Amino acid sequence: MHTLNLGILAHVDAGKTSLTERLLHTAGVIDELGSVDDGSTRTDSLALERQRGITIKSAVVSFAVDDTTVNLIDTPGHPDFIAEVERVLNVLDGAVLVVSAVEGVQAQTRVLMRTLRRLRIPTLIFVNKVDRGGAHDTAVLRGIAGKLTPAVLAMGRVVDPGAPGARCVPYTGADTGFTDRLAELLADHDDTLLAAYVEDAASLPYDRLREELAAQTGRALVHPVYFGSAITGAGVDALVAGVRELLPASRGDAAGPVSGTVFKVERGPGGERTAYVRMFSGTVRLRDRLAFGRDTPRAEGKVTGISVFDQGLAVRGAEVGAGRIAKLQGLTGIRIGDPVGVPDTDTDADTGAGTGTAGPDRWFAPPTLESVVVPCPPAGRGELLAAIARLAEQDPLIDLRQDDIREEVSVSLYGEVQKEVVRATLADEFGIGVTFRETTTICLERPDGSGAALEVIAQGGNPFLATVGLRVDPAPAGSGISFRLEVELGSMPFSLMRAVEETVEETLGQGIHGWQVTDCVVTMTRSGYWPRQSHSHAAFDKSMSSTAGDFRDLTPLVLMDALKRAGTTVHEPVHRFRLELPADLLGPVLPVLARLRAVPGTPAPHGALCVVEGEIPAAEVHGLQQRLPSLTRGEGVLESGFAHYRPVAGTPPHRPRTDRDPLHRKEYLLRTVRGVSAGAQPR
Template sequence: MSSLDQIPLEKVRNIGIMAHIDAGKTTTTERILYYTGQIHKMGEVHDGAAEMDWMTQERERGITITSAATTCPWLGYRINIIDTPGHVDFTAEVERSLRVLDGGVVIFSGVEMVESQSETVWRQADRYRIPRIAFVNKLDRVESSYEETLKMIEGRLGVRPVPLFLPYRDEDRRLIGMVDLIGRELLVWDQASLGAVIERRPIPPVMEEKADLYRELAIERVADVDDRVMELFVEGKEPEPSLFHDALRNGCLSGELIPVLGGAAFQNIGVQPLLDAIVRYLPSPLDVPPVRSVDGEEERTADPSQPFSALAFKVAADRYAGRLVFVRVYSGTLPVGGHVLNASTGKGLRVTKIFRMHANRRTPLERMEAGDIVAVVGSSDILTGDTICDRSAPILLEKIEFPEPVVFVAVEPRTDAEFTSLTEALMKLVEEDPTLHLRTDETTNQMILGGMGELHLEVILRRLREEFGVIAHAGKPQVAYRETLFEPLEVEERFVRQAGGRGQYGHVVLRLEPLPRGSGIRFACTAKEEEVPHTYRNAIENALRATLTNGPVAGYPLADIGATLIGGSFHPVDSSELAFRAATSVALHKAYATGVFGLLEPIMEGEVVTPSEYLGDVMEDLARRRGEIRELQARETVQVLSVSVPLAETFGYATRLRSLTQGRAMYSLRVVRYDVVPDGLTEKIVRNRGY
């Protein structure tokens, strides 16, 4: 058993590292691994050698595609780290990681500051109430601004940042080191030792006034959440560092305060204080509330002696170990060979192997216990979101919610002989990635693959070739439109069949009405029991939902419709679930023929950042794409456009933007809502539908 496995639970930190793409997240993680002794040579993202980006495509593209897990020691603590993707197409990797983490580090670029995907992951973390610290990176860049980033964190994210460091630069704005506001010293990283040695100096006189100002701001913020610090603040006294740190930790755990550090990971500056902050301010498994069952009746605390419970948050194929299931253990202890229950399916299973993961490398363990994040081997039945638990003390935890796909392509094997290989490979990838959907088109009999964006599907198609040896031909990307109802209406259908003996009878009266965007399909019943008995209502709702998956305009699923069963009748002998299902389906097709229906399209929002000299061309191109510019901000030599644009108009946008700006602009867009397709475009969309 390694020393990492003997660390007490109060000294365990389960954290995620999150950021907008290119903020330096993976570079920061590489430095963390180096300074904690987990790797002995730093790998660089731009060289395709980052330890945590182990997939071939990650190394070639210089981006993180899958969330990678690792463990490292620091000052007697064990830090379990999940490095998550920054690209919006892989936001599901962030979602599933946040579900099982206790704390987070959000990295901001000191140049671009708070970007759109930074805000997205911040809101995701808000949903799970995860305490966070912030690290302002890239402060070695002359155009960076720690102070402006602080203001943006406060203004755009609506939180109260507490600055703990300030950058110190020379006259040429070259970053020399970081001023520790609470420790009252300047830290300078020795580059000959790759930043492993830190020299501590007095704060330079030119920085003293600014350091005093920001130290007072930090103490004032902490005083707002701690009475002891407030008393000292009112008296004009400063708290002891230990009191300040304890009070800041409490404010961080409650979500009231965000400790903010800074540095330049690529230049090996600022990473060790970040590690100190992780163990000092972020929670242990003992600091977070107990997990509760879906019904709220059961709960589990982070106690190795309690009944075992864990949540599966990721499934991955390993060429040596086979099918790996990543789990977060919330309570109890389970040894290798232990038997547990999959509470989501009701099936028993045996865990044959347990691994502590380091990117794609594995260290075998003898057991897993409360607070662990590990990978297990043992059953092909465990899926993402399943609960595994003690068979004698079952508990069902809440599943992980994932967004629906917004882009689809038809995929075909290169030859008929490869059809089975392609299908099996796609099924394995769908099992790994809950945002990937696979279905067969009823009209063309083609396999249709759905995902979160062009890059997402492009990565999947390449994984088919590289990991499974299957080459698939893909059609043009298609948008996942939806249909909706614009005006309320009532429909009625009496389904009667008599062919000797017992007949079939079902009679329904339905009222359909439009609902606000994002409402989905809602079913209600106001019919009396003597009109339509309760026995048949599930059959009616199921038939309604099944019929509404295929709309009247172009066969897309319907959305944002309220359907109410307001009346009907039944026959004591001839009525059946089958008859009421048939009546419901026919009634809805009557509504299709007489109602006013239309198309909804996914709308993306985000930012386009372009050098000022290309602003006119970029804005003109966005206008041609039916884009709307909601805000325009000037930052140094670039312009930041907050935009909304229909997803259908963004295919090929990356190539076009590179062409317009000589490769100097970048963008980040995500689907945020569905909206009505403008008049005149519906007919074109219907005519062009096909894969």
Template structure:
């Protein structure tokens, strides 16, 4: 078993806060690396992808290990761009604690708010690192107090930057900062501690706070309870605050005590390695996992074999014979496992997961037609690595379609295809993925009785349901007319039947009732009702007609009051719904809803409008009905169940619509 306490720490940040630089400083300061990696020079260990090196941002979650004060830290460096937020969410589920990095220059950003909400919901211990204190124009008091105000967090400063000489910034420990610490930061830290500690409250009210050593110990004890959050100022570039951060990780992050007795693991990432093949990155929550072991895959509902086990080591992988509880490793297996999967019999599902389905679709084509097959196979691999891409290969039309979260993702995918497979691909302009819902109630009748042997006759009642209610199915047919084994086929076919409606989009918010039907004692066979259900459901939707539902953003905008005019003009142009406008000192805050289609590229325009000084927070917020126009409708991909003769031939194997 590991002789050291094993802790998994996430490092999260908004773009360009210096997160990867802090990671490299932690590795170097702890002695894990001999030289300091640099994002700018492309030598950062955790930015292993060449795209990450060239862009200077983290794209895929990566893990590195280092030791400090008899603790083994597994540091998970997660993406800082919203287009890769699914990677962040998967990583959050395996963490024991978090370093949240905020640039002392730019302060809290919209993505910081999104991250904070997830961290608070998961009740994860968090240490805030205010980075880049060496930057010109940094206002440490403002960034500290704004963090508290914007995020509703109670902070306790564990050190203090002395910026009296701008050419040589220094750090003072909490106990040595009494004569230097800005009164607002010290006062706020003491006030926060007093609100959380009744014994200290009496001292605070009596003015007995001169013993900063005692105050610091009380502050640390309160941080451990989660009532306060420790804040450290520093500069990864200059190595300032790194040792304080290491010591805080060792002393302030609670150690996991409740390990499971049997082997159980969670898959948080899947990646293809050039030499090692498909790897599933896991965290082991109990027991010991050895190569050649057999373990249950809950997702596949079958036992799988562990072929090889690797541990991350300074940007590389080292083969080992076993993993112990708390450890992160990469495994090769006998079957494909996907991100978010659970191995073993324990319940390790993530109740806090906020991974949103992508709401933009994009078509991908190979620039050189000879790369068509190769591109399809490469996209299948990328889809295994990130199932949210929801890759569809429509082989009859020879089209590839992906779902994405934003434009940066398409650029990364394009570079990925070029660098890993030498494929030049072209990505069409992303389009919003709408949904459909019935316009009114209607019936759909299907009679599948030729060519024999077959028999499945059904009538479905299709009814609209409230927005956001999803899909419900009930059967009112007597089992003497259709037996349970065939009703179960109908149930299995319902989700499949609703993948594409009459306008080409997934159908939701409806009630489907099987009201009449019959089987035949001689001619009905397994699969008949599975085949017939989409024909009946689609016919019902055709008779009902469908409305389009468009995805919506809830937005929050904060900017200087002199920008109210331009921002209001932008919102009017986007037909945004403004729910509230609040004025606070020199700022205004506007909240409301806007369609994804109208706001798809607004973040770029907003940054230009506010010269990068405003804050825009966008969060998916359900759907609403929209007008159905020709530019929104898309053709049915593959063989439509409404083309009944072709559908029957296709399903019975007379021809394959998916022949490559």
């Protein structure tokens, strides 16, 4: 049997989960279709998903198509849960992008398709809901070609679109119009085929065109489009045949070294972690000892349980090989994004997120909002911290932030829906009631120029047995944080060097204005330490010998001094927006956009409608969404998505610090070294 790991992606409410149910039903895995509205679908298993009728967590089910086992991963469609989609992308062999035949291409559809094409994931497009009133097959196809990619080809036609009895008829080799369009599309990417097409298009065998269609689809050069209805089943058989014929099965050597990646983590009833792992190479067996994680040295654990997916269920097994997805138990402390076995350089490279922090591959923008979480009595702060830490295991981008000074806990968010889901999850799963303070925007800081600082052992009131010199230089936008050495690697023990590097990354989490500092190069320009020593005939004396703690305590002072000399500018997140509204209301809307600090482009008339595109600060998007119905008689349609960060105009916003505040030397030393003031002498 071959294996195909298939993702189902879409804008919210396009019918993604309903299509998953239909595919399982078509394959004979389930006897009765579940309903999103009734909360009875196979993949929306969380109580909260059933209540709200939306997918919150990715879910894996499987079915067989001829000699291929399809592991189907249903992903959330709401943009507040894009992090779930991001984690799934790293494990896919192919994808089906679902588009509504009524609403057409929507904001999230564009975001998803851009990412799928950038990652070169083979993708079929399924236009769903052709049986709904207002369905337009040809108009949607034009929208797909114009807004997503021109390299698309309809694989069939719709009879009676918009009617409950709408049917989908696949094209065949006897349809000359279809074969001509197919040959023309494929010839754009194949010179040999182009030459044959120019010489005599009619002489190209249909079998050859189908083989080339599979090859080019597998290389993500073209994207076949299928029409149908997940509710009635129309067109689904053709889609299943397309999945089997056109999407490539998993590859990997089951006899090779073990290599995989974790894309989801769950907790069992006893609190034990279960890791969802995509295997790229090798075979994992029960009781195998596996290395995992990104830390040095890497963690290791014994596999105590393996479950593989078969006919819609997770079934206990003795082993899992390359290309498969499995649930592994026994790997204590395993996290989302961890490589398992030998790290795969193609799938597990640290590319860094939008803010420049290291981590698993990031394809979407990081969260741009945050809010303080306030526990309701009788729950305490300790209980809340433990519960949110558990949530962060399943969604690392929640980014728990603890302020010990103000005794506050804050989390990063994508939007208001995610906030409500966090609130409900804390109540349902942990019995903790919470409220949220006002949502604020997460900014970042970038250096304005270069700055350097130096602290030397036993000089200038340095109480630490460490010499550290650092220089901060600006780097291109999006490059993240780099740490470099201008001292010899062997000039002091590696553990001390590592302490400086780790502390640099941690300290840059809060810059001059309290925001994450990114897009910079930090260079260590000088180092020095006192070797391990002791008094005569005595044991090791810490007061005479440098330790990693000395370097961890001194580095924030040096780094922030250098950063102050370089200066930083606070940048705020900005969204692209597309606003469609009645043309006669453009005049009243433009001043509102100006008050929200939006920068609109030239309005484009479309009959009685008008389209305005431009940029707007992320902090103002929610306000625009709330005001839009009253501004546009309920006819306005707003699409928005993260674009970039831009410098804040006027007084930069300040974020309260949660550390010992190395910007103020005296207070920092008082908090760091008991009994040491800013003027104290070195030890």
